[in-house]
Amino acid sequence: MTTSPDRAPLTRDFFDRCVLEVAPDLLGRTLVRHSAGGTIELRLTEVEAYAGEVDPGSHAYRGRTPRNSVMFGPPGHTYVYFTYGMWHCLNLVCGPEGRASGVLLRAGEIDVGVGLARERRISARSDKELAKGPARLATALDVDRELNGSDLFDGPAPALSVLHGTPPPRDLVRSGPRTGVGGDGAHQPWRFWIDGDPTVSPYRAHAPRHRASRRTT
């Protein structure tokens, strides 16, 4: 039985590097999700780096809390959080240990399991939209907080893993400010994407909510 090099899993050492190296290096890689519904494979086209306690845009900026604790653990694990009352976002924890950094997986192209992804993403108007955005990606892959902290290298068929895939030519890798990040971290060019790829999500600048108080009924 032969396995082509692009189907080989990445090693844990791949993730045990500075997040600013790992993030662009993840573009073009293949994310594999095994769940009860079936298998999804996705080619990553857009990611963002969050550099831990030194990064004002990072959940880890103000230190360890119950939510962000897996960011402080070893690399090669998932960090899944719930946001805006409705959505989940999926990150991969990077090294070195103690840095509390992670890569937000923002978008990709579904290569395997398009039918299953469409069942989970009824509102998608085309296949290009199935994982165009971090919460859409998490929805298409059936990722929620149950997956938080899971090890990408947990046994022969982990719930989530990353294969080598085919990285794009370096001159197609672009970088710019992170979507929806404000404050002192707003201008770091730590969003990375494949230029011209139709599955990359639109950039949105940080939009502060202004006096948006809700009635308490």
Place this chain on the structure above:
DNA sequence: CCTATGATGATCT
């Protein structure tokens, strides 16, 4: 294509 806005609840201060 674009912009504006409501939905919804965990988290942290």
Place this chain on the structure above:
DNA sequence: GATCATCATAGGT
């Protein structure tokens, strides 16, 4: 109580 690493929808261009 404010914020939030977002999305779907409605309506204008």
